[in-house]
Amino acid sequence: MSIITIEKAEAKLVIAQLIELSYSTDKELTAKIMAEKGGIKLTVDGNGRARLSGKAGFITFSGKPALDKLGISLKSVSITFSEAYGFKVKYYATFRALGVSLSVAGQFDMKALITSCSGLLCIAARLLTADSNSTHNRQLQEVMGK
Amino acid sequence: MKKISLILLLLTSTAAYSEDTLYSVYSDFRNTPITDIKNNIYNYFNKDVYSAIDFNDPQELELLSFSSRMKQELQHFETTNTNRGCLTITGNDQNNEPMAFNITYSSKEQKWVIQNINVLLADVAEDLPQEACCPDKTD
Numbered sequence: 381m382s383i384i385t386i387e388k389a390e391a392k393l394v395i396a397q398l399i400e401l402s403y404s405t406d407k408e409l410t411a412k413i414m415a416e417k418g419g420i421k422l423t424v425d426g427n428g429r430a431r432l433s434g435k436a437g438f439i440t441f442s443g444k445p446a447l448d449k450l451g452i453s454l455k456s457v458s459i460t461f462s463e464a465y466g467f468k469v470k471y472y473a474t475f476r477a478l479g480v481s482l483s484v485a486g487q488f489d490m491k492a493l494i495t496s497c498s499g500l501l502c503i504a505a506r507l508l509t510a511d512s513n514s515t516h517n518r519q520l521q522e523v524m525g526k
Numbered sequence: 527m528k529k530i531s532l533i534l535l536l537l538t539s540t541a542a543y544s545e546d547t548l549y550s551v552y553s554d555f556r557n558t559p560i561t562d563i564k565n566n567i568y569n570y571f572n573k574d575v576y577s578a579i580d581f582n583d584p585q586e587l588e589l590l591s592f593s594s595r596m597k598q599e600l601q602h603f604e605t606t607n608t609n610r611g612c613l614t615i616t617g618n619d620q621n622n623e624p625m626a627f628n629i630t631y632s633s634k635e636q637k638w639v640i641q642n643i644n645v646l647l648a649d650v651a652e653d654l655p656q657e658a659c660c661p662d663k664t665d
Contacts, residue, residue: 479643
């Protein structure tokens with residue numbers, strides 16, 4: 381098995397799992413970073429050390445639980461996130477080995493992602509759909525790092 | 527006049543290396559039987575690629591032949607200098623979803639060999655490159 385055999389669905393699952401791992405490490409900061417309008421980067425080195433970074437700061441965590449499932453030796457993974465429109469976030473992910481790499485480009489719905497998790501992010505998701513003039517909305521702004 | 531001569535000299539020197547376009551090299555490779563590729567790996571790849579690929583795995587060899595993964599070819603773009611070149615081919619995969627190959631070639635004994643391969647799988651055609659992209663610069 382090499383990197384060239386990774387399917388798109390597999391790569392997307394790894395991307396989602398890496399974001400989940402970041403959430404489980406620091407929910408509040410992950411939410412703040414992912415709510416930023418572009419300039420977000422998630423990298424994993426050859427030893428599985430992962431880092432999500434944005435204007436709000438950075439989070440380091442182990443990306444191994446997500447990458448080990450691929451069963452492939454990787455040199456690095458880099459994912460850039462940029463704003464598409466509304467809750468849509470565009471991403472461009474590259475999985476690298478020596479001499480060969482696989483990239484996946486797409487977008488996901490941030491609201492759908494955060495409603496699939498628990499804790500603070502789920503509260504944020506419920507607040508996202510609240511009346512814009514409500515106290516919930518003000519809470520939302522706090523949660524998402526105004 | 528001196529400037530024109532210099533430009534002509536530069537153009538001649540960059541074109542003198544190989545008359546083969548990267549696309550013609552790619553097309554020849556794509557049409558080469560897998561067993562021939564396997565038996566002449568060093569003629570097609572540099573060491574980084576052949577150390578990254580398991581050439582004994584039929585599935586990987588199949589994917590390396592490019593044509594099995596990209597069912598429909600749409601556009602190609604290339605850029606070269608004397609010892610390095612990048613070729614991008616866009617198209618659709620077997621599920622009719624947009625994809626691209628970004629391939630870096632390096633010169634080896636007057637031939638272009640594959641130095642780096644990037645496979646891009648996209649959800650929408652708008653995310654496909656519209657120019658030659660070198661795999662080591664795809665971030």
